[in-house]
Amino acid sequence: CRIEGVPCGMFVEGTTSAVSAHLRGHGITGPDSASTNCPWAGCSKTLKRGGMTRHILTHLGVKVRCSVCGVVKCRLDLLRAH
Template sequence: MPFDIFPVYQETFFQVQPGDQPLVAYECKLQQVGCGMFVEGTTSAISAHLRGHGITGPDTASTRCTWGDCSKTLKRGCMTRHILTHLGIKVRCSVCGVVKCRHDLLRAHTKSSEQCRFAFVNIVHGPEGHLLVPEGPATAHQVQ
């Protein structure tokens, strides 16, 4: 099976350890064309990447999303969560299998459901994610 090679942050690459869960990275599409980097699909990684693009300032400041063709105006503090929707990342209840688009919505579900109160979160990766494979240098393949 051929593997694609793509640029990721050094910190992300070194997080991938044999035996660990693979990391999933997504291609940046900010400013319509992106910067060529692949970013791990986590809130902390996306937030750091947004800062690298100069998207900084108070969380209450208005900013415009430039991911792909999006031009939605939102608060800067909501931008990371908004980018997760572009990536198609969702969360699933480990007990009943319900899928929500955000962690806070799944947390509300588990609090309101007696059978799901001890559930944990399963991440549902978006269709354009690439697995970071721990056995080789900078190799990856599309999430199936």
Template sequence: MDPEFIHVDPRTLLRVEQSGQPAVVYRCKLQGVPCGLHVEGTASAVSAHLRGHGIIGPDNISTTCMWGNCSKTLKRGSMTRHILTHLGVKVRCPVCGAVKSRYDTFRAHIKFSEPCHLASAEMVDGPEGRVLVPTAWFATN
């Protein structure tokens, strides 16, 4: 099978190449002038990507989500978390198997569930994610 070529946020590409570990990336669907990039489905990568689009300012100001056809009004500080729900990224508890749509709800789960108290989150990739592998992987396969 031939590899699919996609445009990836340069920060994500650098991290994947330096770490030697794959990452799951998602096409940016912000309305307006499309950037055509794929961004990693992590809070830090999505937040940096939003800043690159000029979505900045105090966390408590109201803003409108412009991802795909969404037009939900929310606080700027909630935008990254909201976009991750658009990507379909979820968190699974490895102890009981509970799947949460956001990391903050996973933290609440382990806080109030005694058997899961020491659990670490397992990321569940969204359905439109593409696996980005380091170029070194192609040399060995």
């Protein structure tokens, strides 16, 4: 994890529930509709709190593969749409 510029040393499993729990551990909480800046070092994106978990998954490099054709996507929701 590279939140707030300094690696925290924690291993974060690449699932939405694990990332969400990890963000709460860093004090990143609040209503899903609230706008916030990404706390990841070097990222200046502003997004809704509700999208923060899946945004952090892109920083972690989590990928998912289609079991039918093998295409790789960066998020499960994109794979489902595929």
